[in-house]
Amino acid sequence: MRVKPPCDRPSCGPHPRCLVPEDLDCLEWITLQIAAAKMTSDPVKEFERLRTLVLERKAELEAELRALEAALGGMAVPPASPLVIAAPREPRKRVRNAMSLGDAVFSVTKDAPLTKVEILQALDLLGYQFSDKSSSMEALEALLQLDRRFENTSGRYGPTLEALFPKI
Numbered sequence: 001m002r003v004k005p006p007c008d009r010p011s012c013g014p015h016p017r018c019l020v021p022e023d024l025d026c027l028e029w030i031t032l033q034i035a036a037a038k039m040t041s042d043p044v045k046e047f048e049r050l051r052t053l054v055l056e057r058k059a060e061l062e063a064e065l066r067a068l069e070a071a072l073g074g075m076a077v078p079p080a081s082p083l084v085i086a087a088p089r090e091p092r093k094r095v096r097n098a099m100s101l102g103d104a105v106f107s108v109t110k111d112a113p114l115t116k117v118e119i120l121q122a123l124d125l126l127g128y129q130f131s132d133k134s135s136s137m138e139a140l141e142a143l144l145q146l147d148r149r150f151e152n153t154s155g156r157y158g159p160t161l162e163a164l165f166p167k168i
Contacts, residue, residue: 095129101139102147104128106159109150113158116140 097104108114108122120136130136144150149163 092131095131097128099128101128101143102149105140105143105147105157106149106163109158110164113153113156115156116144119157 099107104123104126105119108119108126114122116137120140123140130139144152144157149159150157151160
């Protein structure tokens, strides 16, 4: 193995000639080489190294927080409970009805106007099923507000005349 002659740059010390780019001095180049050597090409090792650094920083912050709490005489806020991630819910099965909600409401209100609660009871007797029982009133209210086939008369909903007798 041949020993390289010392570097002839004025900023370099007595060490073997290196392959340093012309715009860097040897100390900068060595610093960059050390930093590059610390970064591993193995992502698992790099993750473990970074995780260790994060855990060390966490321990430092917790120690600092304990010192602040002690200095305040225990007046600090108690630590928050850990974040709990809920288990994923299964998607709801969509109920298939023989007719749409609007058609079902029209069929139960065509004889006489009904209140929203009476309409829900009549839909239940008709066999209409909602995917979610807790939001059935909201679905009905949205339909009664948006569907032009229905009108509100003092809290009782029924079909409009145009819906009962369509133009021919």
